[in-house]
Amino acid sequence: MAGSVREVKTKDEFWKIVTDVNKNHLNVVHFWAEWASQCQMMDDVVKELTSERQLKEVKFLKVEAEALPDISQHYSVTSVPTFLLLKGNTVVDKVEGADAPTLTKKVHQQATKMIVQPPAEPSPSIEDLNSRLKKLVNTATCMLFMKGTPEEPCCGFSKKTVELLQKYNTQFSSFNILADQEVREGLKKFSNWPTYPQLYINGELVGGLDILKELDETGELEPMLPKKEDLNKRLGNLINKAPLMIFMKGSRDNPRCGFSKTLIGILNETGRKYETFDILQDEEVRQGLKTFSNWPTYPQIYVNGSLIGGLDIIKELQETGELDKTLNGE
Incomplete structure (x- = not known):
């Protein structure tokens, strides 16, 4: 809707919008997260854009990146805020980070281009x-x-x-x-x-x-049919899968929240081997591990099957010089 921002709540709603019969309509999609203050700042920028007369035909959408992980993964969105400029389901431009001037410039560029059908992407072999x-x-x-x-x-x-x-x-x-x-x-x-x-x-x-x-x-x-394990047994097996086991949003190659991304950066600096489990892909583990570990948030770090804590604990250990010792299980 021109003049406002539509917050998309479900995958089906999103795909219905971007696969609209008019494949040349410009959709500006803001991938955001509640924990990221930069997203709130960019909300004000988008609000200004919606009020511009020359952008009245542009649709502005908001997608909570972690709430709709399938969509984020489909477009390789790995950080917030990220803005995708779509014509139909085709990405015509992208802005990562709180870069208001670049976003404004690119939205205007795409909105003023001649309405032409974008070339079809080559079909995979x-x-x-x-x-x-x-x-x-x-x-x-x-x-x-x-x-x-x-x-x-x-x-x-x-x-x-x-x-x-x-x-x-x-x-x-x-x-x-x-x-x-x-x-x-x-x-x-x-x-x-x-x-x-x-x-x-x-x-x-x-x-x-x-x-x-x-x-x-x-x-x-x-x-x-393969049967589900008892949940506690399954969680016990998972946390002992590797000496250093990380339960996070996303994977080491594609963290899906700022806390997980920061943690992976710290662990990579240590040079240690570790395994990760994407809790966004398994709701049973996501909810069950909170009770099992008595730790309500993610990421969670386990060493030799014992909970160390979350990102805040790892940062404290890094600052006090005790991180290496802790990750060694000492």
Whole structure:
């Protein structure tokens, strides 16, 4: 809406906006986080831009980067504030950081350009797409390709499939095919299965909801499904996965919050080997570890299975010269 900023709350709402029939419409998307004061400063800049008459056709959107991680990851947003200038679903420009002059300049440049259809991006080769799909179907022992997420299914078939898996306490991961058209279309050919959801076990296609129902009726389904571990047992195994284990938002190569990014920088300076776990990808671990460790925030650092604390503790240890000793487990 011209003259205001629309805060996008769900993935489906976002994709509906940016895949609007008018592929040349300019959307300016502000990826923000509540903890980043620079984002609040840039809110005032964006507010000024929305009031400019020559920008009345521009849509200004806000996306909380950590609340909608699939969108952030899709566009490789690794810090906040980040501004993407989109025409349709195509990124035409990008501004990282609280750089008001650059943002203003680039928004005006894109808004005043002639309305021309951007050239289509070259399609990935079949070989590259098949390689990506093969990795995806092997992401987890039990992998569900569905419309939406297990928490928010976007079709009745996906909802019933999730309910069936949960009925048997199944440990499974999922992929939202609505968020990636390439995967959505490519997997149909890859699996020779035209509809969704699709369930894979050990990288092999089992089928859709109708097949799962048949297997359930004959008693064949439950033995095929990997079961969830007891949560405390699972958490115990995770924190002992490596001598130095980090639970964070994102990964070492793609931290998804300022605290996690700062921590990775400190650890990398020590030269130590460590493993990370992305709590944004597993809500059960994200919530369960808070109770298990009696520590309410992330990141969390474990040495030899014992909690050290969060970023504030690591900074204190660094300042007092005790960090190396602590990371050695002494």
